[in-house]
Amino acid sequence: MPQLAFANSFWESYEALEKPVRAGVRKAMAKFQQLTVPELHADKGLHLESVQQARDPRMRTIRINDFWRGVVLAPDDGSDVFLLVNVVPHDDAYTWAAKRLYTTNSATRGLEVRNVVAIEQLTPVLEKAASQAQSLLFTQYSDTVLRDLGIDQQVLRAVRTIVDKPQLEAFGTLLPEDQFEALQYLAEGFTPDEVYRDVVAVRRPTDASPDPDETLAAVIANTTSRITLVTGPEELTDILEKPFAAWRVFLHPSQRRIAYRTSYNGPVQVTGGPGTGKTVVALHRVKHLLSRAPDTRILLTTYTNALAATLRESLSLLLDGDESLLSRVDVTTVNAYAHRIITEHGGAAPTLIGDREELRLWQQIGRKLGLRWTEQFLAQEYRHVVLAQDIRTLDAYRAASRRGRGTALSAAQRELLWPAVEQFETSLRTRSISTHLRACARAARLLAAVGPGYDHLIVDEAQDLHPAQWRVLRGAVPSGGDDLFITGDPHQRIYDSRVSLGSLGISVAGRTNRLRINYRSTEEILTWSTGILAPVSITDLGGEGTDSLAGYRSLLRGRRPGVQGHGSEQVEVSALVERVQEWIAQGVRPSEIGICTRFNILLDKAYEKLSAAGIPVVRVRDNPGPEVDGVRLATMHAMKGLEFRCVAVIGVTLSALPFAREVTPREVDTLQHDSDLLRERCLLFVACTRAREVLQVSWSGRPSTFVPEPAHH
Numbered sequence: 001m002p003q004l005a006f007a008n009s010f011w012e013s014y015e016a017l018e019k020p021v022r023a024g025v026r027k028a029m030a031k032f033q034q035l036t037v038p039e040l041h042a043d044k045g046l047h048l049e050s051v052q053q054a055r056d057p058r059m060r061t062i063r064i065n066d067f068w069r070g071v072v073l074a075p076d077d078g079s080d081v082f083l084l085v086n087v088v089p090h091d092d093a094y095t096w097a098a099k100r101l102y103t104t105n106s107a108t109r110g111l112e113v114r115n116v117v118a119i120e121q122l123t124p125v126l127e128k129a130a131s132q133a134q135s136l137l138f139t140q141y142s143d144t145v146l147r148d149l150g151i152d153q154q155v156l157r158a159v160r161t162i163v164d165k166p167q168l169e170a171f172g173t174l175l176p177e178d179q180f181e182a183l184q185y186l187a188e189g190f191t192p193d194e195v196y197r198d199v200v201a202v203r204r205p206t207d208a209s210p211d212p213d214e215t216l217a218a219v220i221a222n223t224t225s226r227i228t229l230v231t232g233p234e235e236l237t238d239i240l241e242k243p244f245a246a247w248r249v250f251l252h253p254s255q256r257r258i259a260y261r262t263s264y265n266g267p268v269q270v271t272g273g274p275g276t277g278k279t280v281v282a283l284h285r286v287k288h289l290l291s292r293a294p295d296t297r298i299l300l301t302t303y304t305n306a307l308a309a310t311l312r313e314s315l316s317l318l319l320d321g322d323e324s325l326l327s328r329v330d331v332t333t334v335n336a337y338a339h340r341i342i343t344e345h346g347g348a349a350p351t352l353i354g355d356r357e358e359l360r361l362w363q364q365i366g367r368k369l370g371l372r373w374t375e376q377f378l379a380q381e382y383r384h385v386v387l388a389q390d391i392r393t394l395d396a397y398r399a400a401s402r403r404g405r406g407t408a409l410s411a412a413q414r415e416l417l418w419p420a421v422e423q424f425e426t427s428l429r430t431r432s433i434s435t436h437l438r439a440c441a442r443a444a445r446l447l448a449a450v451g452p453g454y455d456h457l458i459v460d461e462a463q464d465l466h467p468a469q470w471r472v473l474r475g476a477v478p479s480g481g482d483d484l485f486i487t488g489d490p491h492q493r494i495y496d497s498r499v500s501l502g503s504l505g506i507s508v509a510g511r512t513n514r515l516r517i518n519y520r521s522t523e524e525i526l527t528w529s530t531g532i533l534a535p536v537s538i539t540d541l542g543g544e545g546t547d548s549l550a551g552y553r554s555l556l557r558g559r560r561p562g563v564q565g566h567g568s569e570q571v572e573v574s575a576l577v578e579r580v581q582e583w584i585a586q587g588v589r590p591s592e593i594g595i596c597t598r599f600n601i602l603l604d605k606a607y608e609k610l611s612a613a614g615i616p617v618v619r620v621r622d623n624p625g626p627e628v629d630g631v632r633l634a635t636m637h638a639m640k641g642l643e644f645r646c647v648a649v650i651g652v653t654l655s656a657l658p659f660a661r662e663v664t665p666r667e668v669d670t671l672q673h674d675s676d677l678l679r680e681r682c683l684l685f686v687a688c689t690r691a692r693e694v695l696q697v698s699w700s701g702r703p704s705t706f707v708p709e710p711a712h713h
């Protein structure tokens with residue numbers, strides 16, 4: 001019986017097909033599993049036919065319905081794996097197929113495809129242009145170096161014409177995949193050795209010796225990063241019927257290398273810009289760790305309840321709903337975990353209060369003690385010094401470093417301030433209430449006494465955790481190999497937390513990894529959004545150095561973000577309604593549209609106007625499941641970790657971002673002032689990077705100064 005394999009180029013077209021066409025694809029595919037090779041060739045319905053003047057003699061098309069044809073690579077070497085590469089409208093199928101050539105990469109031994117006709121046509125033209133060019137992108141690498149990385153003769157000739165990175169990217173869709181990727185890495189400044197390690201070695205089978213008789217089946221088996229092989233009928237049904245989540249199967253080698261490394265001898269850190277697949281890598285790491293021992297217990301944490309719910313769903317998808325595996329993983333937020341520890345080991349858990357109530361309490365205490373400091377200052381001192389360092393006595397407070405705080409406090413002032421801390425804590429205790437962070441501090445102490453409850457801990461969205469929360473996490477697993485796997489992006493810090501992981505006993509030295517390819521957004525969205533952060537520098541995840549988005553890129557292309565000012569808020573909201581109607585008319589499902597604002601007030605207005613126009617709307621904070629219809633509305637904070645095909649960020653006005661009330665005045669504390677401003681800026685960055693295909697940013701009156709030039713005038 002022949003076997004069937006799917007190239008990732010197929011999924012992109014399959015996902016966009018209408019239901020009846022998909023059913024046609026399934027039916028056609030099933031035949032490949034039922035018929036013998038001669039029967040396949042003879043089957044009238046399938047109508048497997050060769051493509052005239054095809055550059056690759058193995059190209060065939062099959063009938064899906066009157067309008068659609070599948071493009072198949074058929075083995076001609078006696079092996080029996082057929083590769084389904086695309087689904088294309090009838091008239092285009094032959095031209096598409098005729099131009100493509102599949103070859104084996106000499107270094108990775110994987111199957112790659114190129115648009116051979118286009119490369120032939122373009123190269124002479126580009127050679128002419130290149131002879132005039134000031135400099136060329138790959139001059140510093142010899143032919144031998146490039147050949148060792150798998151670059152073949154035709155590509156080499158093309159490579160010698162490439163002037164700069166944009167030209168390389170433009171060429172990208174024509175070039176064989178592995179070769180293109182090796183070139184991209186070189187263009188990013190990686191050394192040939194690094195490229196060999198990260199792109200070639202990870203794919204190359206260990207026993208790969210040049211074998212001229214290698215069959216198509218063998219080469220397909222080498223190409224796990226781009227091709228899925230389907231063996232049985234159930235597997236076929238399964239793969240074609242489930243919503244296709246590419247990330248379940250096609251990890252980028254840089255992702256795979258991190259997620260499936262057998263073991264690490266301590267905490268691991270994975271960073272990368274928005275949409276680079278950090279969460280995906282975290283999920284695959286869970287899968288790997290589960291497979292290593294039959295009784296390991298894993299804790300997977302994230303920042304919000306909504307994200308925890310999504311993580312649970314994704315994990316179930318990745319583990320095929322296998323309860324024996326899922327039952328060994330707890331997915332929760334750090335705060336919820338702390339709460340559980342307190343109820344399990346410390347008796348009744350306190351009622352938790354929010355920031356506003358906390359400030360009110362500090363205000364009362366400050367007044368009662370006649371202190372000159374504002375309630376903000378007291379709350380920040382408590383958060384960034386007392387809780388951050390787990391300080392419990394005046395002596396400890398006297399000796400404490402106040403690094404990161406912008407105003408000095410003399411010994412006398414500390415003595416004056418400390419009674420406020422004591423009163424605050426007493427007041428919480430007597431009323432059986434607590435702040436989230438103080439509850440975490442308590443949970444960390446309890447954990448230290450009872451000992452860790454898990455073997456491995458995976459932490460997603462790590463950039464916003466406070467030292468008190470890190471102490472809880474540190475206590476949840478024993479120190480040692482594969483204890484902590486930490487993913488996060490310091491560019492997305494939107495809460496006021498600063499940590500030094502090293503000082504919390506979490507050393508990731510020698511175990512840091514960075515992801516650079518964005519799988520979520522188009523390059524246009526990414527470039528524009530990155531502009532928001534251009535003027536600032538960002539402290540890295542561990543709190544010791546700085547981080548950057550160098551080399552961060554997307555392979556997706558689309559429209560440039562729409563950036564628009566309006567005369568009034570009312571006009572802005574009306575424009576929003578029209579835009580959403582347009583998107584829906586274009587076939588975008590309401591649940592694939594996200595709308596966000598800095599404040600709930602504007603969000604409520606948008607809610608009303610959209611509902612009045614008959615558009616279904618739901619609020620993200622109500623945790624609508626994926627099956628619930630309706631445009632998603634959220635504040636920028638609640639957008640963390642989510643993604644939508646179309647995103648409208650509205651109300652990006654001068655007075656909303658930065659929001660003055662959330663920014664500590666410079667004269668109260670300069671460092672806090674700067675960090676508050678940065679946090680507001682990151683908030684806009686987070687909001688904009690939720691968009692997959694379309695981003696629309698708007699304001700009324702004057703725009704926020706965070707909106708990158710030239711839109712901002």
Ligand SMILES: Nc1ncnc2c1ncn2[C@@H]1O[C@H](COP(=O)(O)OP(=O)(O)OP(=O)(O)O)[C@@H](O)[C@H]1O
Pocket residue numbers: 246247250251252255272273274275276277278279280281489492518519520640641642643689
């Ligand atoms: N190897 C892959 N192949 C295809 N899609 C991928 C791959 N890796 C990630 N994705 C997709 O890219 C999107 C972003 O992934 P993910 O949410 O893991 O990124 P992230 O780095 O955690 O983002 P953020 O920091 O913005 O929360 C998701 O839609 C995910 O399914």
